Amino acid sequence: xxxxxxxxxxxxxxxxxxxxxxxxxxxxxxxxxxxxxxxxxxxxxxxxxxxxxxxxxxxxxxxxxxxxxxxxxxxxxxxxxxxxxxxxxxxxxxxxxxxxxxxxxxxxxxxxxxxxxxxxxxxxxxxxxxxxxxxxxxxxxxxxxxxxxxxxxxxxxxxxxxxxxxxxxxxxxxxxxxxxxxxxxxxxxxxxxxxxxxxxxxxxxxxxxxxxxxxxxxxxxxxxxxxxxxxxxxxxxxxxxxxxxxxxxxxxxxx
Numbered sequence: 393x394x395x396x397x398x399x400x401x402x403x404x405x406x407x408x409x410x411x412x413x414x415x416x417x418x419x420x421x422x423x424x425x426x427x428x429x430x431x432x433x434x435x436x437x438x439x440x441x442x443x444x445x446x447x448x449x450x451x452x453x454x455x456x457x458x459x460x461x462x463x464x465x466x467x468x469x470x471x472x473x474x475x476x477x478x479x480x481x482x483x484x485x486x487x488x489x490x491x492x493x494x495x496x497x498x499x500x501x502x503x504x505x506x507x508x509x510x511x512x513x514x515x516x517x518x519x520x521x522x523x524x525x526x527x528x529x530x531x532x533x534x535x536x537x538x539x540x541x542x543x544x545x546x547x548x549x550x551x552x553x554x555x556x557x558x559x560x561x562x563x564x565x566x567x568x569x570x571x572x573x574x575x576x577x578x579x580x581x582x583x584x585x586x587x588x589x590x591x592x593x594x595x596x597x598x599x600x601x602x603x604x605x606x607x608x609x610x611x612x613x614x615x616x617x618x619x620x621x622x623x624x625x626x627x628x629x630x631x632x633x634x635x636x637x638x639x640x641x642x643x644x645x646x647x
Contacts, residue, residue, distance in 0.1 A: 446497035472498035515643030542623030571612025
C-alpha cells in the first residue's frame with residue numbers, strides 16, 4: 393500500500409504522472425448478507441409448521457442494485473431486484489439510499505420484470521452527484537504535461553463508481569500516479585479509466601455492464617483531495633487520452 397500523499401491547497405486534482413509501479417494490489421469488496429426469520433405456526437390439528445418471512449437486505453453506503461444482486465445471488469439479477477422493489481427505490485434504479493430495506497424475493501416479479509424494469513442503459517455517468525472540477529486539457533502546474541488528461545469530479549471518499557459503458561475490464565491495479573485504477577475496454581475500441589479509487593470491486597477479464605459498480609472513489613495516488621479522475625483513451629498507453637465528456641455525450645448523456 394502506498395504511503396499517503398500530503399495534500400496542498402489546490403482542490404481535488406491529481407498531479408503529473410510518474411513512472412508506473414509494478415506492484416499489483418486489487419482490493420476486494422465485503423458484502424453484507426440478508427437474514428431469513430422463521431416463525432412457528434400452530435394448525436387446528438395441533439400440527440406445527442414454519443412460515444418464513446421473505447429474505448431482505450438493508451442498503452449500505454456504496455451499494456447499487458447490481459452489486460446487491462450479485463452479492464446476494466438474486467434470481468433475475470438487478471432487473472428483477474428492481475422490479476420487486478420499485479415502490480421503495482422509485483423511478484431511478486441508479487439511486488438507492490442507505491437504510492432502505494429491499495426484499496430479495498423476486499418470485500412475484502415473474503414475467504413482468506421486463507416491463508417493470510427500464511431498459512439497460514447504453515451509458516451512465518461514472519459517479520452521481522459529484523461537482524465537476526478540472527476538465528480535459530485544463531492547463532496548470534499540477535500536471536507534468538502542462539494540461540489535464542481527463543475530467544475530475546469532486547466526490548466524498550467511498551462514493552460508488554460505475555462502469556460508464558458496457559465492456560471488459562483490462563486493468564484493475566495500482567499506479568504510482570493514479571493510485572488504485574480501473575480500465576475498461578469498450579466495443580468502440582476506447583478505454584475508459586477510473587482513478588484515485590479507495591477500493592476496486594472488479595478484476596481484469598471481467599465483463600461489466602453500464603451502471604455496474606466497479607469501485608469506490610478515494611484519494612489514492614498523487615492527489616490534493618478526494619475525487620474521481622475519469623479518462624478515455626484510444627489504448628491503455630499513457631498519452632492517448634481523448635475528451636471524455638465528448639465521448640460520454642456521444643452516447644446521449646447530458647454531461
